[in-house]
Amino acid sequence: MFGRSLVCTACRASARGAVRLQPKRSHATKTPEPAGSFGKSVKRLTEINSVYAPKGFDDLESTDLAAYWDTIPPNAQDLAYADKVFKRSRHSPVKLFSAAKFRTIPFDSNEPEVAFIGRSNVGKSSIINALTESKICYTSKHPGKTTEMNAFGIGGTKGGESKIVLLDMPGYGKASRREWGIEIMKYLQQRKQLRRTYLLIDSLHGLKDTDKEILSLFRQYGISHQIILSKIDRILAPRLNKGIKEFTEKKREVRISKLNQLKKIMETMRPIVQPIGVSAGPGSLGEMLGCTTVAKLSPPSQNCLGISSIRWSILQATGLTGDIKSEEFKSPTLSSSEPHNDTTTPEFTFDK
Ligand SMILES: Nc1nc2c(ncn2[C@@H]2O[C@H](COP(=O)(O)OP(=O)(O)OP(=O)(O)O)[C@@H](O)[C@H]2O)c(=O)[nH]1
Ligand SMILES: [Mg+2]
Numbered sequence: 001m002f003g004r005s006l007v008c009t010a011c012r013a014s015a016r017g018a019v020r021l022q023p024k025r026s027h028a029t030k031t032p033e034p035a036g037s038f039g040k041s042v043k044r045l046t047e048i049n050s051v052y053a054p055k056g057f058d059d060l061e062s063t064d065l066a067a068y069w070d071t072i073p074p075n076a077q078d079l080a081y082a083d084k085v086f087k088r089s090r091h092s093p094v095k096l097f098s099a100a101k102f103r104t105i106p107f108d109s110n111e112p113e114v115a116f117i118g119r120s121n122v123g124k125s126s127i128i129n130a131l132t133e134s135k136i137c138y139t140s141k142h143p144g145k146t147t148e149m150n151a152f153g154i155g156g157t158k159g160g161e162s163k164i165v166l167l168d169m170p171g172y173g174k175a176s177r178r179e180w181g182i183e184i185m186k187y188l189q190q191r192k193q194l195r196r197t198y199l200l201i202d203s204l205h206g207l208k209d210t211d212k213e214i215l216s217l218f219r220q221y222g223i224s225h226q227i228i229l230s231k232i233d234r235i236l237a238p239r240l241n242k243g244i245k246e247f248t249e250k251k252r253e254v255r256i257s258k259l260n261q262l263k264k265i266m267e268t269m270r271p272i273v274q275p276i277g278v279s280a281g282p283g284s285l286g287e288m289l290g291c292t293t294v295a296k297l298s299p300p301s302q303n304c305l306g307i308s309s310i311r312w313s314i315l316q317a318t319g320l321t322g323d324i325k326s327e328e329f330k331s332p333t334l335s336s337s338e339p340h341n342d343t344t345t346p347e348f349t350f351d352k
Contacts (some may be wrong), residue, residue: 070286
């Protein structure tokens with residue numbers, strides 16, 4: 001019964017003589033966040049050196065988990081606005097349609113769409129759940145869970161249409177089917193409402209041949225696309241699945257080196273996703289976003305790590321950044337492309 005000590009971890013540490021550079025903030029002394037700040041206590045990564053190992057991930061900035069080579073990173077105000085647009089309500093998110101064939105997709109909608117594609121099991125459905133603060137998509141540890149093109153609307157109001165449509169796509173690779181690839185390629189090529197395609201790459205496994213193949217099709221057919229590195233918890237803290245607390249107890253040096261490792265992965269991927277001198281169309285947007293759906297910021301934000309930046313990117317892709325003043329992309333040539341005239345449907349073998 002008395003096997004477990006009733007003394008808290010911090011007291012035990014100080015009793016052992018551990019030096020804590022800053023006192024641990026108790027809930028009782030916590031100052032309330034100012035209204036509209038969305039509870040983000042954001043510090044620069046470089047400042048982490050001068051303070052003790054931070055709690056959780058709350059102090060990270062969007063630039064710490066992403067690379068903005070050709071675009072302007074969002075500021076705190078942009079991210080707060082994006083979170084607000086995606087905020088869950090009675091009318092958001094809503095399931096709009098499921099379609100196995102491109103021709104059965106409702107063609108008369110006006111809402112801008114963004115699609116999430118990638119290898120099976122890379123985390124596409126989980127990201128949509130994180131973006132929409134819901135469990136609207138089915139997820140599974142077994143590949144091949146999503147078998148149709150599923151559309152979800154967000155930002156809707158009572159009696160009003162959704163503002164943005166998110167498309168969850170079946171994956172390619174393991175447990176995939178050839179016909180899925182054909183229908184998805186038709187959608188990517190012909191859908192007028194499509195503003196951007198997010199290609200998810202598992203941060204631990206990196207780019208596979210099938211990813212490279214689809215990247216080349218994106219360029220060939222002028223499909224505007226951006227890379228999201230999924231499951232970055234596997235890079236930042238391999239044992240994070242056992243609980244975020246475990247990571248917070250690690251030393252700050254370990255954490256900084258993990259963040260640097262993440263940046264290195266992005267830098268290594270850059271020349272492949274943005275190949276120089278390749279004549280067949282524009283590469284991916286010069287902005288790579290890292291995210292995880294298993295690590296959350298502390299309340300009241302409780303957003304999954306990196307999710308706000310993806311929300312902002314979707315707002316930019318769909319032209320719905322509202323009144324927020326954000327500078328234009330530095331390199332528009334990399335972010336969008338002229339529609340391609342070639343309407344022949346390329347075959348991408350999803351069942352590889
Ligand atoms: N560690 C970790 N696991 C994740 C993360 N996101 C999703 N997963 C897990 O990865 C598995 C696959 O997630 P899904 O969202 O179903 O993947 P998907 O890409 O939609 O898969 P398909 O529909 O089969 O193509 C599930 O077991 C998730 O719990 C993440 O950020 N970190
Ligand atoms: Mg899925």
